[in-house]
Structures are given as C-alpha cells and as structure tokens.
Amino acid sequence: KAGVTQxxxxxxxxxxxxxxxxCSPISGHRSVSWYQQTPGxxxxxxxxYFSETQRNKGNFPGRFSGRQFSNSRSEMNxxxxxxxxxxxxxxxxxxxxxxxxxxxYFGPGTRLxxx
Amino acid sequence: QKEVEQNSGPxxxxxxxxxxxxxxxxxxxxQSFFWYRQYSGKSPELIMSIYSNGDKEDGRFTxxxxxxxxxVSLLIRDSQPSDSATYLCAVKGVRGGGADxxxxxxxxxxxxxx
Numbered sequence: 001k002a003g004v005t006q007x008x009x010x011x012x013x014x015x016x017x018x019x020x021x022x023c024s025p026i027s028g029h030r031s032v033s034w035y036q037q038t039p040g041x042x043x044x045x046x047x048x049y050f051s052e053t054q055r056n057k058g059n060f061p062g063r064f065s066g067r068q069f070s071n072s073r074s075e076m077n078x079x080x081x082x083x084x085x086x087x088x089x090x091x092x093x094x095x096x097x098x099x100x101x102x103x104x105y106f107g108p109g110t111r112l113x114x115x
Numbered sequence: 116q117k118e119v120e121q122n123s124g125p126x127x128x129x130x131x132x133x134x135x136x137x138x139x140x141x142x143x144x145x146q147s148f149f150w151y152r153q154y155s156g157k158s159p160e161l162i163m164s165i166y167s168n169g170d171k172e173d174g175r176f177t178x179x180x181x182x183x184x185x186x187v188s189l190l191i192r193d194s195q196p197s198d199s200a201t202y203l204c205a206v207k208g209v210r211g212g213g214a215d216x217x218x219x220x221x222x223x224x225x226x227x228x229x
Contacts, residue, residue: 033216033217035216035217035219042219042220042221042222043159043203043205043217043219044219045216045217045218047216048216056216058216088158090158090159092217100146100147100166100207101147101164101166102147102207103149103161103164104149104161104217105161106151106158106159106160106161107158108157108158109158
C-alpha cells in the first residue's frame with residue numbers, strides 16, 4: 001500500500017508571498033493532519049481535516065489555512081509568509097476513527113524556506 | 116496546555132546494550148501514546164503505540180505506560196548503530212468523539228556507539 005505523499009518536497013519563497021502545499025493520504029484514510037517542525041519549537045499541530053471538514057485546530061494564526069477534497073487529498077496554504085515560517089511541514093494521515101487506536105502515519109514533508 | 120517532556124540527550128548507548136527513553140505528559144485525559152523515530156532530514160516513522168497501562172513488546176522494542184504517574188517509556192534491546200536517531204514521544208487525547216492532534220515532545224537524540 002502506498003504511503004503518504006507530499007508535494008512539493010522543497011520550496012523557496014520570499015517574505016509576503018503565499019504558498020500551497022499538497023498531501024495525499026494513504027488509501028482508505030479519511031483524516032489528514034498537518035504539523036510544522038522547527039528546531040526551536042519541535043513538532044506542532046496545525047490542524048486536522050476529516051470528511052472535508054476541519055475537525056481540530058492548533059494554535060497558529062489565521063495565515064495558516066487548509067482544505068480537504070472529496071478524495072481525502074488535502075492542501076495547506078500559508079499567506080503573507082514570514083521568515084519564521086521556514087520549517088518542515090509534515091502531513092499525517094489516519095483512518096480518522098473515534099477512540100484511542102487511531103494512528104497517524106507521516107509523509108516525507110515539504111521543506112519551506114522563506115527568504 | 117498539554118505538555119510532553121523528554122530529555123533531549125544526546126543519550127549514548129553501547130552497541131548491544133539496552134537503550135531506555137523516557138517521556139512524561141501533563142494531560143491526564145490523554146489516551147493514546149506513540150513513539151516515532153526520526154532520522155536526520157527525514158520524517159517521523161511510527162515505532163510503537165500503547166493505550167493501556169503496562170508493557171507492550173514488538174521485536175526489540177518495548178513500550179511501557181503508567182497512567183497514574185503520567186509516564187511513558189521505550190526500551191530498545193540489543194541496540195544497533197541503525198537505531199541512532201531522534202525518538203519522539205507523542206500523546207493524543209480524545210474529545211467529542213473525534214480525533215485530537217498529537218502533542219509531541221522535543222525528542223531524545225539517541226546515539227548507539229559501535
């Protein structure tokens with residue numbers, strides 16, 4: 001079974017621009033979660049989408065947004081980029097089941113550099 | 116605010132020995148606990164999950180959970196140089212019937228010395 005895929009793998013943008021990242025979950029998985037990883041803050045939860053609806057949200061400003069399509073693929077958008085947005089953005093997919101056993105599997109990530 | 120604490124290391128262990136990684140968490144409502152391994156420049160890879168108090172073994176890996184003490188650990192037996200990586204402890208609560216985002220510790224950098 002194919003794993004989680006993310007595109008693009010690397011991006012270089014300048015301050016003030018916007019960026020869109022894409023994630024395709026494992027086949028059969030309906031939940032997609034997004035995380036930001038930086039050396040200083042570690043891995044931080046951005047938001048989770050399930051059945052095209054944002055189900056959970058972390059503590060990030062409104063510049064970070066996302067959406068999910070009917071095929072469970074998800075996109076994340078960051079507007080008005082800041083230098084501090086440079087990070088590895090990770091997507092994780094899961095079945096999205098209620099209860100404790102739902103397990104997330106990570107994609108390879110998108111490395112975003114903001115100049 | 117949920118917190119997950121890990122010793123950042125580096126933790127240096129001789130090849131063939133047991134590596135012991137520890138994690139504490141602040142939210143008593145947490146129900147799921149995960150260990151991910153992350154090699155430098157790569158994404159996290161799931162190693163173990165545990166939901167009930169006690170031990171769970173999978174090959175050379177054993178996860179231990181003590182909810183009363185809010186403590187999770189990972190033991191790696193017969194450590195190999197390929198086990199050298201950063202190990203991330205992740206905790207998840209369940210609310211409203213839906214899933215919750217994972218809260219991660221900063222990770223422990225493990226070095227297995229040949």
